Amino acid sequence: MNGLLVLIPIALFLGLLGLAAFFWSLKRGQFDDMDGAALRIFVEDEEDKAVQP
Amino acid sequence: MNALASLAPRPAPRPATPPALIERDFAVPDIRCAGCISKLEQGLVRDSRIHSARVNFTEKRVHVSCTADAQMPDLLGAFTSLGFEAHPIGDGPKDIDPDAANSRELLRAVAVSGFAMMNIMLLSVSVWSGAAGVTRDLFHWLSALIALPTIAYAGRPFFRSAWRALAHGHTNMDVPISIGVTLATALSLYETATHGPHAYFDSAVMLLFFLLCGRWLDSVMRDRARGGVTALLRNMGTGAMVFDSDGSTRWVDATELNPGMIMLVAAGERLAADGVIVAGASRIDLSLLTGESAPQEAGMDDVVHAGTLNLETPIRVRVTAAGTDTAIADIARLMGEASQGKSRYVRIADRAARLYAPAVHTLALMAFGGWMLAGAGWHDALLISVAVLIITCPCALGLAVPAAQIVAAGALMKVGVLIKDGSALERLAEVDRALIDKTGTLTLGRPVASNLHEIAPEHHALLLALARASRHPLSAALTRDLGAQGIAAADVTNVQETPGFGVEAQWQGHVVSLGRPQQGDAGTELATELAIDMQPVALVRFADALRPDAIEAIAALKAQGIDAMILSGDRAAAVAPVARTLGLTAITGMSPQDKLAAIARHTGAGHKVLMIGDGLNDGPALAAGHASMAPGSASDVGKNASDCIFLGDRLMPVADTIRMARRTQAIVRQNFMLAIGYNVIAVPLAFAGLVTPLVAALAMSGSSLIVVSNALRLKTTLK
Numbered sequence: 001m002n003g004l005l006v007l008i009p010i011a012l013f014l015g016l017l018g019l020a021a022f023f024w025s026l027k028r029g030q031f032d033d034m035d036g037a038a039l040r041i042f043v044e045d046e047e048d049k050a051v052q053p
Numbered sequence: 054m055n056a057l058a059s060l061a062p063r064p065a066p067r068p069a070t071p072p073a074l075i076e077r078d079f080a081v082p083d084i085r086c087a088g089c090i091s092k093l094e095q096g097l098v099r100d101s102r103i104h105s106a107r108v109n110f111t112e113k114r115v116h117v118s119c120t121a122d123a124q125m126p127d128l129l130g131a132f133t134s135l136g137f138e139a140h141p142i143g144d145g146p147k148d149i150d151p152d153a154a155n156s157r158e159l160l161r162a163v164a165v166s167g168f169a170m171m172n173i174m175l176l177s178v179s180v181w182s183g184a185a186g187v188t189r190d191l192f193h194w195l196s197a198l199i200a201l202p203t204i205a206y207a208g209r210p211f212f213r214s215a216w217r218a219l220a221h222g223h224t225n226m227d228v229p230i231s232i233g234v235t236l237a238t239a240l241s242l243y244e245t246a247t248h249g250p251h252a253y254f255d256s257a258v259m260l261l262f263f264l265l266c267g268r269w270l271d272s273v274m275r276d277r278a279r280g281g282v283t284a285l286l287r288n289m290g291t292g293a294m295v296f297d298s299d300g301s302t303r304w305v306d307a308t309e310l311n312p313g314m315i316m317l318v319a320a321g322e323r324l325a326a327d328g329v330i331v332a333g334a335s336r337i338d339l340s341l342l343t344g345e346s347a348p349q350e351a352g353m354d355d356v357v358h359a360g361t362l363n364l365e366t367p368i369r370v371r372v373t374a375a376g377t378d379t380a381i382a383d384i385a386r387l388m389g390e391a392s393q394g395k396s397r398y399v400r401i402a403d404r405a406a407r408l409y410a411p412a413v414h415t416l417a418l419m420a421f422g423g424w425m426l427a428g429a430g431w432h433d434a435l436l437i438s439v440a441v442l443i444i445t446c447p448c449a450l451g452l453a454v455p456a457a458q459i460v461a462a463g464a465l466m467k468v469g470v471l472i473k474d475g476s477a478l479e480r481l482a483e484v485d486r487a488l489i490d491k492t493g494t495l496t497l498g499r500p501v502a503s504n505l506h507e508i509a510p511e512h513h514a515l516l517l518a519l520a521r522a523s524r525h526p527l528s529a530a531l532t533r534d535l536g537a538q539g540i541a542a543a544d545v546t547n548v549q550e551t552p553g554f555g556v557e558a559q560w561q562g563h564v565v566s567l568g569r570p571q572q573g574d575a576g577t578e579l580a581t582e583l584a585i586d587m588q589p590v591a592l593v594r595f596a597d598a599l600r601p602d603a604i605e606a607i608a609a610l611k612a613q614g615i616d617a618m619i620l621s622g623d624r625a626a627a628v629a630p631v632a633r634t635l636g637l638t639a640i641t642g643m644s645p646q647d648k649l650a651a652i653a654r655h656t657g658a659g660h661k662v663l664m665i666g667d668g669l670n671d672g673p674a675l676a677a678g679h680a681s682m683a684p685g686s687a688s689d690v691g692k693n694a695s696d697c698i699f700l701g702d703r704l705m706p707v708a709d710t711i712r713m714a715r716r717t718q719a720i721v722r723q724n725f726m727l728a729i730g731y732n733v734i735a736v737p738l739a740f741a742g743l744v745t746p747l748v749a750a751l752a753m754s755g756s757s758l759i760v761v762s763n764a765l766r767l768k769t770t771l772k
Binding site: 004008011012015016018019022023026032033034035036039040041042043044 | 086087088090091094108109110111112157160161164165168171172175188191195199
């Protein structure tokens with residue numbers, strides 16, 4: 001029972017943290033371009049190209 | 054003086070005063086791969102006026118921040134030089150529409166209810182696995198603590214809609230949902246306070262979560278399509294170069310054009326407003342306005358309309374009407390009348406709800422009354438009727454339709470078809486007659502070089518080199534056609550363009566030119582001539598060509614039991630060859646009213662008409678058809694009026710869309726059957742008082758999973 005009193009608030013807090021993180025990322029527009037995010041891994045930075053002879 | 058000037062700090066390299074930046078959005082439909090993203094983002098910033106560029110791949114948009122002195126044509130030119138066609142999207146607060154905000158709100162509600170559902174489930178599982186006494190009470194109170202604010206927040210969309218329906222004296226799907234959730238919560242609170250064994254907080258929140266998922270999917274689908282359509286709205290030209298009183302020119306947005314302004318319309322540019330030509334003469338492409346494929350001569354004092362395309366030489370136009378006044382009043386009025394029929398269509402989920410809601414209420418009342426008569430006491434009777442309400446709540450039903458439709462819309466979007474909403478898919482599934490416009494719909498609606506094979510191959514490279522240097526519509530067509538054949542351009546120097554005549558350049562010591570044919574081609578046909586040292590060597594003719602797979606697409610429609618017919622505003626002579634090639638009957642020279650009448654005739658004969666068209670003149674017909682489609686090259690009016698838009702040059706997406714719509718409808722019906730089958734099993738259990746919160750949770754999530762996985766089968770339909 002004592003363990004529960006500690007663990008439940010922790011569980012709830014972690015859950016709320018996740019929810020807050022989701023809201024934060026939603027607000028920052030991280031879900032605005034879902035398909036583009038998958039493709040950006042293939043985009044080379046211009047700096048990389050510039051060093052090549 | 055000179056010494057003083059050199060002592061003063063130079064303004065340019067000083068980083069402390071960055072120029073004021075303005076933000077602009079462009080629709081770039083051709084973004085297809087990671088290569089395009091890097092090309093655009095890294096290429097655009099090479100222009101010193103463009104500070105940063107960010108591609109949104111999903112919406113095919115580019116967000117650019119540039120210095121205030123970057124004019125719209127320069128920015129568009131920067132895109133063109135990278136090989137992309139860009140269209141400015143109107144900026145300002147009007148773009149933040151209430152529907153997108155609604156979707157955000159729903160997503161937040163989904164997140165909150167999802168969070169609450171998981172935590173309450175955590176506590177519930179402990180109760181089900183045998184927690185008793187003080188622990189159970191504590192867990193119930195904790196559940197209540199999480200559930201009450203969640204229901205108050207996430208339940209709002211349902212409560213609001215249910216209240217609105219009741220206030221108008223009718224009922225909808227949200228009424229049983231609201232009653233069920235409220236009753237379950239109230240009863241659970243009572244149970245918790247009296248140390249009862251069962252609390253339904255998990256069921257109530259889970260119900261909200263699943264239903265919100267359905268709502269959110271539905272709303273996302275509409276958002277995505279609307280985003281796509283907004284990105285395509287462009288034909289009105291979103292602005293014009295306007296002469297100031299001192300003779301200088303500046304770019305003016307379409308919304309700020311006023312009657313009396315003089316605008317300069319370059320060759321290949323669409324007019325942004327109605328007006329009268331005050332200088333110059335050119336040929337105007339009216340195909341979007343009237344469906345006529347042959348360009349029309351326009352000279353001094355001729356009236357020209359917004360949305361038409363200037364083909365040949367720059368002209369000056371005095372604006373007579375701008376903004377919302379430009380849409381021809383007649384067409385606007387006809388559209389208003391025509392669209393009323395469509396708004397009477399009742400969606401399949403709402404049709405189901407009309408039967409479902411009363412049935413659910415009757416069942417719950419019967420359960421309550423029956424157990425009261427059987428002498429169970431009001432508390433037990435109420436508990437059982439709440440269980441009935443929760444079990445029958447249209448959880449699977451609320452997911453059945455949107456899940457199938459969003460999977461279908463996603464698959465269609467991959468092949469370049471934008472569906473505006475779920476109702477469009479339902480109506481598309483019912484059509485059995487297609488009426489198709491010719492210019493721009495069956496045909497490409499733009500000039501295509503028709504005799505390239507007759508021209509000596511050694512001239513092709515030269516043609517490409519000259520055509521590339523010009524933005525004239527015929528040059529653009531030639532560049533596209535030759536580029537598609539993989540021809541490398543010849544090496545030419547000193548390229549010069551003379552508006553109205555053509556392009557001239559030096560090539561291996563010869564003067565080469567591409568331009569208006571010398572022997573004054575009198576016909577309405579479009580042509581351009583290649584000359585070497587003033588001697589004509591090749592004449593390229595242009596014609597509006599049929600879409601490459603038009604014949605197959607019409608055959609595919611026929612195989613689906615849809616008879617097609619051509620309705621054209623063009624002359625009979627221009628329509629006849631197309632009709633002959635496709636083996637279709639055609640009615641020609643039709644006005645917008647005639648097209649409306651034709652649709653009314655077919656509807657009267659019991660057919661569900663699919664209208665496919667692109668022009669302004671097709672607008673009323675598109676609005677009147679039971680369902681309608683427009684190509685991506687259509688006029689804004691056409692795109693707004695139609696239910697769905699197909700991109701690209703192929704016509705086959707039309708047949709694919711119908712196939713997908715029918716398949717979706719079949720899946721939706723299956724899902725309904727599954728939901729009903731589930732109720733047939735679960736309702737007697739609830740009646741018998743056997744449904745504990747554990748059973749309710751299993752039944753609800755199980756049925757939702759089944760309908761969603763059934764909907765996912767649609768993904769493979771188009772493969």
